[in-house]
Amino acid sequence: MQERACSRFRGRVTALTDYRLHAGSCLSRTLNTCTHYDVAIIGAGMAGLAAGIRLAHFGKKVCIFERHNVTGGLNSFYSIDGRKYDVGLHAMTNFVRAGVKGTPLTKLLRQLRIEREEFALCEQKRSRVAFGPQGEVSLTFTNDFAVFESEVARQFPAQMDGFRRLISVIRAYDDVSLGAQPESARAVVRRHVTDPLLEDMLFCPVMYYGSATEHDMEFGQFVIMFKALFLEGFARPLDGVRVILRVLLDKYRQAGGERRMKCGVKKILTRDGRATALLLDDGTEITATHIISTVGAPETERLLVAASAGERTPQYPPGALSYTETITVLDREPAALGWGDDTIVFFNDSEKFTYARSEAQVDTRSGVICMPNNFDFGPDARLPEGLFRCTCLASYDQWVHLPEDRYLAEKARWYAEIQKSAQRFLPPLPSADALTQATVATDMFTPRTITKYTGRLGGAIYGSPQKIRDGRTAIDNLYIAGTDQGFLGIIGAMLSGISMANFHILAAGK
Amino acid sequence: MTKDETKQVVLDIIADIAPDEDISNLKPDVRLRDQMQLDSMDFLDIVMELRKRHGIEVPEADYIHLASLDSCADYLTPKFTALGK
Numbered sequence: 377m378q379e380r381a382c383s384r385f386r387g388r389v390t391a392l393t394d395y396r397l398h399a400g401s402c403l404s405r406t407l408n409t410c411t412h413y414d415v416a417i418i419g420a421g422m423a424g425l426a427a428g429i430r431l432a433h434f435g436k437k438v439c440i441f442e443r444h445n446v447t448g449g450l451n452s453f454y455s456i457d458g459r460k461y462d463v464g465l466h467a468m469t470n471f472v473r474a475g476v477k478g479t480p481l482t483k484l485l486r487q488l489r490i491e492r493e494e495f496a497l498c499e500q501k502r503s504r505v506a507f508g509p510q511g512e513v514s515l516t517f518t519n520d521f522a523v524f525e526s527e528v529a530r531q532f533p534a535q536m537d538g539f540r541r542l543i544s545v546i547r548a549y550d551d552v553s554l555g556a557q558p559e560s561a562r563a564v565v566r567r568h569v570t571d572p573l574l575e576d577m578l579f580c581p582v583m584y585y586g587s588a589t590e591h592d593m594e595f596g597q598f599v600i601m602f603k604a605l606f607l608e609g610f611a612r613p614l615d616g617v618r619v620i621l622r623v624l625l626d627k628y629r630q631a632g633g634e635r636r637m638k639c640g641v642k643k644i645l646t647r648d649g650r651a652t653a654l655l656l657d658d659g660t661e662i663t664a665t666h667i668i669s670t671v672g673a674p675e676t677e678r679l680l681v682a683a684s685a686g687e688r689t690p691q692y693p694p695g696a697l698s699y700t701e702t703i704t705v706l707d708r709e710p711a712a713l714g715w716g717d718d719t720i721v722f723f724n725d726s727e728k729f730t731y732a733r734s735e736a737q738v739d740t741r742s743g744v745i746c747m748p749n750n751f752d753f754g755p756d757a758r759l760p761e762g763l764f765r766c767t768c769l770a771s772y773d774q775w776v777h778l779p780e781d782r783y784l785a786e787k788a789r790w791y792a793e794i795q796k797s798a799q800r801f802l803p804p805l806p807s808a809d810a811l812t813q814a815t816v817a818t819d820m821f822t823p824r825t826i827t828k829y830t831g832r833l834g835g836a837i838y839g840s841p842q843k844i845r846d847g848r849t850a851i852d853n854l855y856i857a858g859t860d861q862g863f864l865g866i867i868g869a870m871l872s873g874i875s876m877a878n879f880h881i882l883a884a885g886k
Numbered sequence: 887m888t889k890d891e892t893k894q895v896v897l898d899i900i901a902d903i904a905p906d907e908d909i910s911n912l913k914p915d916v917r918l919r920d921q922m923q924l925d926s927m928d929f930l931d932i933v934m935e936l937r938k939r940h941g942i943e944v945p946e947a948d949y950i951h952l953a954s955l956d957s958c959a960d961y962l963t964p965k966f967t968a969l970g971k
Contacts, residue, residue, distance in 0.1 A: 434934050477906065477923035486904055487927055874927075883930050883946070 421449020423858030426873035443640030519609030561598035586864030695836025706762030
């Protein structure tokens with residue numbers, strides 16, 4: 377990955393033969409030239425990159441600081457044995473076809489000056505919500521909402537009037553308002569949907585794809601995710617999250633933005649309610665007029681160091697919800713196992729769907745299956761191997777302190793349990809050992825992995841249950857963007873970065 | 887700069903920020919919002935691009951003058967003139 381230097385030195389960097397000798401230090405890579413920025417962004421995930429593009433495009437001197445050696449944050453990627461794996465991204469939500477305007481995807485493309493074709497999005501085949509010990513009640517949905525409506529009509533005919541009323545409420549809701557009053561989503565949904573099974577089947581996908589709160593959600597957040605999943609839809613580029621990140625990085629670079637990788641922010645120094653400097657991991661300090669932090673609200677709070685005692689900031693609770701995911705690489709397409717139709721399956725085997733901090737090390741009662749091969753990539757394109765991914769709720773506390781040998785043993789044990797649970801919701805295999813026979817590699821992330829690579833406290837991918845819609849903090853020139861601002865999902869994260877850059881810096885004329 | 891040239895400046899900006907809109911038949915006296923899907927983020931972009939490309943400042947209180955191509959021309963042309971353009 378090419379390192380960035382200050383824009384006025386761009387081009388010279390490669391001419392310097394010895395700059396790699398200083399690779400251990402954050403500042404030496406940029407020739408010690410830049411100590412002040414208009415805006416410093418903490419975290420090179422979707423929100424940080426999107427904010428960076430906006431700000432750099434309009435002439436701000438911006439630098440993104442990222443502790444990890446790759447971009448993407450919670451939606452990143454890695455390689456093992458020459459195989460590339462995505463983390464986070466199952467599907468890009470919010471998909472709408474060309475010509476549909478005024479939705480988050482179109483807003484984002486316009487704001488970041490991205491052509492639709494650059495993301496090369498391929499639509500899902502179909503997805504399902506499958507409930508019951510063997511998935512007996514199943515609601516199919518596609519990127520055409522009429523399919524989901526007809527499924528609800530078929531399985532829950534008595535609920536249709538209420539369901540339609542709920543959809544009208546959702547469609548009319550202004551979900552990007554920064555000042556909406558919080559309301560219980562369960563309460564709103566129950567006003568229209570009286571069958572608890574249908575209620576849970578609506579909540580399960582919406583919660584799994586973005587909710588930081590247990591049992592219930594704030595209605596505005598429910599609306600954002602419901603639209604993203606059901607009224608809009610799923611798609612992905614053939615090569616997954618790396619395509620999205622490549623496009624974002626190219627735009628950021630073209631706009632003149634800088635970034636420093638493997639260069640985390642250790643502390644934010646404050647005085648009299650303003651951030652005065654950032655202390656980087658290598659001990660150097662930089663200053664910035666504004667700071668946008670995308671690393672989470674409780675995580676950002678922990679970076680703050682006040683110059684005088686008595687300056688206290690509100691305490692944001694870390695999230696309670698963490699996850700584990702198994703990834704199984706197959707020597708054939710899932711279709712060869714009879715699993716060629718489902719792109720995503722949200723499942724639950726119990727009478728009630730429980731979305732809460734897992735009491736067991738892994739809660740295998742419910743989860744999400746993703747088969748990335750089952751997007752419509754067209755006749756001439758396919759992924760090099762088959763992929764079968766399963767996500768379940770998991771207990772951070774029961775994973776994080778395990779000694780290494782126990783950790784590996786528990787991973788192996790739960791890998792098998794998760795696979796077993798998930799298979800109940802898919803068509804039967806041609807033979808009992810067909811999956812094992814087809815498996816060429818496996819991997820698994822746990823709550824511990826999430827915290828290790830993203831810094832999220834408690835392995836909480838969706839962040840704190842307490843969102844900060846206007847992005848303001850107790851520190852005047854420090855703003856929160858990304859997950860903890862509260863626009864959920866991948867597209868939501870990018871829109872969050874855009875909105876916070878617009879609202880606090882560009883529109884404010886600062 | 888003539889009023890027609892000012893309109894072209896605005897059209898060029900809209901073409902860049904909203905490439906998915908057809909701007910070939912916009913009526914100059916009708917609100918842009920009524921002819922295209924433009925939201926507050928897009929209007930912010932028009933203002934930001936005017937500043938970036940032409941050094942023209944539009945304070946928030948004056949955004950209302952950007953409603954139609956005609957009102958843009960009336961409001962922005964004197965600003966261009968003042969800059970010697």
